[in-house]
Amino acid sequence: MVFQQTAFIVIFAVSAISFIFSCYQRLQLIAIGAPENRFDSPWTRLLGMFIYAFAQKRVLKRPYGVNHLVLFWAFLVLLLANGEFLLEGLIPGATLAAVLPATPYHVLTALFDIVSLVALISVVFAFARRIFFPPEYLKNDYAKPASGEALLILGMIATLMIAFFLLNGAHMALGQTDQWRPVSAAIAGLIYGLPVDTLQGLAKVAWWVHALVLLAFMNFLPRSKHMHILTAIPNCYFRSLEKPNTQPKEAFTKGARYGVSSVDQFSWKDLLDSLTCTECGRCQDLCPAHNTGKPLNPRRIVHDIKLNLLRNGPILSVSYKGDMPLIGRATDGTISEEAIWSCTTCGACTSVCPVLIEQMPKIVKLRRHLVQEKVQFPEELLSLFENMEQRSNPWGIAPSERTKWSTLLGDRTFKPGETEYLFFVGCAGAFDSRNKQVTVALATILDCAGVSWGILGKDELCCGDSVRRLGNEYVFDRMARENVALLKERQVTRIVTQCPHCFSTLKNDYRQYGLEIEVIHHSELIAELLKSGRLKPSKNLNQGRVVFHDSCYLGRHNDTYDAPRAVLTMVSGGQPGELGRNRENGFCCGAGGGRMWMEEQTGSRINLERVKEAIRQEPDTLCVSCPYCMTMMDDGLKDLGMADRVRVKDIAEVTAEALGH
Amino acid sequence: MLVISCIKQVPDTTQVKIDPVTNTLIRDGIPFIINPYDAHALEESLRLKDRYRVRTVALSMGPPNTVSTLRKACALGVDEAILLSDRCFGGADTLATSKVLSAAIERLAQKEEVGIVFCGKQTIDGDTAQVGPGIASRLGFSQLTLVDRIESVDLVRKRIKVRRKLEGRHEIVEAPLPVMITVVRELNRPRYPVVAMRLAAEDKEIKVWDNSILKLDVETVGLKGSPTWVSKIFSPQRDQGEIIGDGLGDPDGTAGLLLEKLLAKELLAL
Numbered sequence: 059m060v061f062q063q064t065a066f067i068v069i070f071a072v073s074a075i076s077f078i079f080s081c082y083q084r085l086q087l088i089a090i091g092a093p094e095n096r097f098d099s100p101w102t103r104l105l106g107m108f109i110y111a112f113a114q115k116r117v118l119k120r121p122y123g124v125n126h127l128v129l130f131w132a133f134l135v136l137l138l139a140n141g142e143f144l145l146e147g148l149i150p151g152a153t154l155a156a157v158l159p160a161t162p163y164h165v166l167t168a169l170f171d172i173v174s175l176v177a178l179i180s181v182v183f184a185f186a187r188r189i190f191f192p193p194e195y196l197k198n199d200y201a202k203p204a205s206g207e208a209l210l211i212l213g214m215i216a217t218l219m220i221a222f223f224l225l226n227g228a229h230m231a232l233g234q235t236d237q238w239r240p241v242s243a244a245i246a247g248l249i250y251g252l253p254v255d256t257l258q259g260l261a262k263v264a265w266w267v268h269a270l271v272l273l274a275f276m277n278f279l280p281r282s283k284h285m286h287i288l289t290a291i292p293n294c295y296f297r298s299l300e301k302p303n304t305q306p307k308e309a310f311t312k313g314a315r316y317g318v319s320s321v322d323q324f325s326w327k328d329l330l331d332s333l334t335c336t337e338c339g340r341c342q343d344l345c346p347a348h349n350t351g352k353p354l355n356p357r358r359i360v361h362d363i364k365l366n367l368l369r370n371g372p373i374l375s376v377s378y379k380g381d382m383p384l385i386g387r388a389t390d391g392t393i394s395e396e397a398i399w400s401c402t403t404c405g406a407c408t409s410v411c412p413v414l415i416e417q418m419p420k421i422v423k424l425r426r427h428l429v430q431e432k433v434q435f436p437e438e439l440l441s442l443f444e445n446m447e448q449r450s451n452p453w454g455i456a457p458s459e460r461t462k463w464s465t466l467l468g469d470r471t472f473k474p475g476e477t478e479y480l481f482f483v484g485c486a487g488a489f490d491s492r493n494k495q496v497t498v499a500l501a502t503i504l505d506c507a508g509v510s511w512g513i514l515g516k517d518e519l520c521c522g523d524s525v526r527r528l529g530n531e532y533v534f535d536r537m538a539r540e541n542v543a544l545l546k547e548r549q550v551t552r553i554v555t556q557c558p559h560c561f562s563t564l565k566n567d568y569r570q571y572g573l574e575i576e577v578i579h580h581s582e583l584i585a586e587l588l589k590s591g592r593l594k595p596s597k598n599l600n601q602g603r604v605v606f607h608d609s610c611y612l613g614r615h616n617d618t619y620d621a622p623r624a625v626l627t628m629v630s631g632g633q634p635g636e637l638g639r640n641r642e643n644g645f646c647c648g649a650g651g652g653r654m655w656m657e658e659q660t661g662s663r664i665n666l667e668r669v670k671e672a673i674r675q676e677p678d679t680l681c682v683s684c685p686y687c688m689t690m691m692d693d694g695l696k697d698l699g700m701a702d703r704v705r706v707k708d709i710a711e712v713t714a715e716a717l718g719h
Numbered sequence: 720m721l722v723i724s725c726i727k728q729v730p731d732t733t734q735v736k737i738d739p740v741t742n743t744l745i746r747d748g749i750p751f752i753i754n755p756y757d758a759h760a761l762e763e764s765l766r767l768k769d770r771y772r773v774r775t776v777a778l779s780m781g782p783p784n785t786v787s788t789l790r791k792a793c794a795l796g797v798d799e800a801i802l803l804s805d806r807c808f809g810g811a812d813t814l815a816t817s818k819v820l821s822a823a824i825e826r827l828a829q830k831e832e833v834g835i836v837f838c839g840k841q842t843i844d845g846d847t848a849q850v851g852p853g854i855a856s857r858l859g860f861s862q863l864t865l866v867d868r869i870e871s872v873d874l875v876r877k878r879i880k881v882r883r884k885l886e887g888r889h890e891i892v893e894a895p896l897p898v899m900i901t902v903v904r905e906l907n908r909p910r911y912p913v914v915a916m917r918l919a920a921e922d923k924e925i926k927v928w929d930n931s932i933l934k935l936d937v938e939t940v941g942l943k944g945s946p947t948w949v950s951k952i953f954s955p956q957r958d959q960g961e962i963i964g965d966g967l968g969d970p971d972g973t974a975g976l977l978l979e980k981l982l983a984k985e986l987l988a989l
């Protein structure tokens with residue numbers, strides 16, 4: 059007995075030290091990251107941690123998530139049981155019974171027993187899922203659903219539960235305990251009457267199996283994807299409280315570095331993210347780039363950052379250069395430039411990740427390096443950048459043309475102190491011939507409702523959305539400063555935009571530049587005007603079957619899902635139909651993140667994929683709420699030869715028609 | 720060896736309008752850009768710097784605000800930028816301009832051997848294409864115009880071989896250094912600046928040489944030294960023409976109308 063206890067103390071000490079050491083190593087790796095303040099608003103963070111980590115809000119969005127929630131909570135409860143188990147192994151007699159009154163203790167042991175059974179069933183279910191019906195999104199070029207690692211972990215958990223039942227069952231059969239343990243009691247019933255020696259032997263074997271597997275499990279965690287058991291909760295606490303597309307500004311001081319080219323330039327939170335990925339595949343499942351055969355997979359990005367960190371981290375803490383490139387020819391731990399440029403910044407990955415990993419901002423950081431330090435980007439972007447700097451619009455059209463759409467409306471210049479809303483027209487709304495029609499429609503609607511509005515005319519500048527998402531932060535920084543100064547100078551207090559990209563940039567990004575004013579997207583304003591009765595749709599125009607396509611920058615980036623639907627319901631005589639993937643799960647049109655200005659050569663085209671999905675709903679009118687979506691859907695329909703069967707319309711156009719215009 | 724690029728700051732002509740009353744260019748609020756052809760000249764000098772480690776200088780004659788264009792050249796990587804600016808240089812035609820630029824190049828040549836002078840083939844505001852050749856003849860440099868490819872440069876034997884882009888044909892020519900080359904757009908793709916260089920350019924010293932340095936006879940420079948002057952600027956009158964259809968409301972129909980017109984006038988054939 060004494061020998062056994064001594065042996066256990068030694069084994070325990072060794073594995074505890076080894077566990078603490080690997081955790082310390084991981085912490086050291088995270089600590090090489092750049093500083094970032096994620097310590098503000100503790101209450102908001104705690105609340106988020108509860109919702110996402112403990113209540114597993116996002117895990118539960120998929121049916122299988124229930125099983126994970128059960129396992130997670132079983133794990134928490136059994137943490138106590140296993141703590142007791144280890145302590146008793148070290149100090150015989152040190153059990154909860156020593157501190158708790160009999161009844162609560164019995165209730166607790168009964169709970170442990172039942173929870174263990176529930177966990178065992180969960181594990182069996184998880185096994186079955188991984189082996190017999192794995193979902194597509196678990197598959198990846200570097201991980202199989204039934205990988206050795208996944209099965210080993212599940213096997214360990216199952217072994218722990220079975221050993222636990224056998225141990226308690228043997229004790230009960232020996233009459234050594236009066237605890238209430240329904241499942242163990244059933245096992246005891248089965249082995250009751252075996253010779254005492256056998257039962258004692260069984261108890262001893264079960265105890266050792268349980269002890270050793272438990273310690274092995276503990277040591278395996280930090281070295282596997284199950285690290286998330288340790289990091290997911292803090293990762294949820296330290297989540298970004300900003301909108302996912304609103305990345306931190308960069309400081310343009312001399313001698314600074316811009317963007318990320320080496321893993322230690324990521325923030326510590328980025329590195330914590332990389333160690334937290336559960337490899338659940340949800341982001342991969344929704345990513346429009348991955349779904350159309352591009353070499354980008356957000357899950358792979360996070361994974362490569364982790365591999366790069368594991369390899370370069372120890373080197374970087376003593377030297378300034380690692381030996382595995384972060385950007386280069388795609389291999390384990392190295393991300394290809396093509397992958398970096400494939401992202402539409404649609405935000406599907408960041409909004410689906412159960413442990414709140416921020417994949418897309420990492421991609422933008424890599425772009426910042428490529429553009430600002432390397433000047434390495436797809437060549438189409440050169441003219442975009444120059445046009446933006448020179449003429450403050452993506453096409454390089456003369457700024458004097460900005461007001462062409464309004465020639466029939468007379469002078470509509472915003473007058474400080476008089477005009478209520480600044481109508482921020484946006485480059486597409488001012489220059490693109492199809493989108494100019496939307497601009498006119500919105501102007502008509504505002505006039506019908508008697509809203510006081512005005513424009514900046516040829517003084518309006520591009521908001522800079524594309525350059526920011528493309529990583530040209532230096533140019534964005536200058537554009538943002540100019541715009542904020544202009545808006546302040548004109549004493550603008552309320553802005554309405556028809557473009558979700560202008561909307562999101564003015565509303566979220568410019569806050570970093572001290573602009574705190576009301577910015578509203580036309581879908582919200584029109585919905586409000588309709589609800590308050592200031593707009594009265596007279597005609598019940600037959601738009602046929604209407605379906606709605608979500609804009610990423612309106613929906614996922616700003617949680618505006620209902621306003622455009624409400625508008626369509628009020629003006630088209632019924633709720634709009636939904637596409638297969640909608641709202642949070644919506645599928646990008648392919649133009650965000652500056653992709654609008656790039657060629658799409660690899661794989662199939664994102665806009666075609668989306669248009670085909672729309673056609674499956676057999677619509678007559680495909681409604682959008684974004685100029686980029688308009689262009690992409692229009693082009694897609696033309697490419698499929700469907701342009702005369704399905705019309706693309708902005709919600710403002712549908713509204714204007716219902717008003718009789 | 721020194722490689723010089725001559726650049727001019729010009730108004731962004733796509734944004735320039737002519738005042739119908741006074742017949743002058745409306746330059747108010749029009750942003751200035753580097754003359755697009757000169758951007759290619761600058762780029763080629765930087766490529767030679769990358770390859771042969773020659774020293775590069777950007778020269779520009781113009782009013783004091785030309786400094787911003789020279790700063791852009793610094794952000795792209797020239798070693799030195801010099802502005803030639805003096806009241807008496809103003810109003811110059813191509814003859815007087817080439818005089819000032821040549822004087823500056825000669826001054827640079829006193830300290831360091833000048834190998835190549837790059838100029839854009841012409842400016843987009845003057846369109847004369849004479850300044851580059853003017854410099855070459857004043858300095859007695861070989862003169863290679865309309866170059867769209869540098870075939871080879873031999874700095875030891877001091878020879879350069881280039882391809883000239885002419886109407887319907889190419890011509891490969893070789894010449895001894897020093898040489899003045901005017902370039903066309905096909906020569907290269909101008910680079911985009913890295914941020915660190917832009918920041919460094921922000922407070923890089925841009926030398927200003929006025930006539931107290933160049934010491935030219937004031938009668939031979941600027942307006943006084945210019946035998947040509949602009950007597951009138953006007954937009955050609957369009958005495959025919961009409962607006963057809965409703966392009967905004969019915970683009971397809973309007974395009975159809977246009978097509979019919981063009982067909983009727985036999986400007987298009989089916």
Ligand code: SF4
Binds near residue numbers: 346347354408417
């Ligand atoms: S933001 Fe969209 S395109 Fe980019 S990685 Fe995430 S899911 Fe893919």
Ligand code: SF4
Binds near residue numbers: 339357360
């Ligand atoms: S990054 Fe998030 S969503 Fe993607 S695989 Fe990892 S845990 Fe899942």
